[in-house]
Amino acid sequence: MKRGGGLHRAKPMARGGPLRRVPFKSTLATFKPYRPGPAVPPNVKAALKARARGLCEVWLPGCWIRGTDASHRITTKAGGRHGEAKVEHDRLSDLTFACRPCHRWITSKPYDARSIGLALKEGDDPIAWPVQLLLHDEGLDLLTDDGRVLYPDGHEVSR
Secondary structure, three states: OOOOOOOOOOOOOOOOOOOOOOOOOOOOOOOOOOOOOOHHHHHHHHHHHHHHHOOOOOOOOOOOOOOOOEEEOEEOOOOOOHHHHHHHHHHHEEEEOOHHHHHHHHHHHHHHHHHHHOOEEEOOOOOOOOEEEOOOOOOOOEOOOOOEOOOOOEOOOOO
């Protein structure tokens, strides 16, 4: 059984003359490329780099050893974060200093990264969730907003 009968024009298309030529206008002069600002404020990144001593804190297989990226444990989601939400999001307890391959692994395997504390769900408090940072020691550590790394019992990790 055929339904609908297909598309039919009410009037046939009118035959017109040749197409009108329009002069080309370059839009490159008015085009403004998107250039995002730094993902993390420079003072926070400097404190993060000091906590990690410039090295990758994650140390997964294929690690470059030298850190390059600030990796958020709670992702920014589409649209990013602005105002007070950005300040709250760019805390040292929510950031790890990672090399590019380790950062790529964290973002590509969120479930595996969550199992060792490198990724958290929206609404989790990063201060309360321990993370496994192989740079500091083999166990789980708590990150504070003042740049310290603590054992779960509250003692500071010696460097």
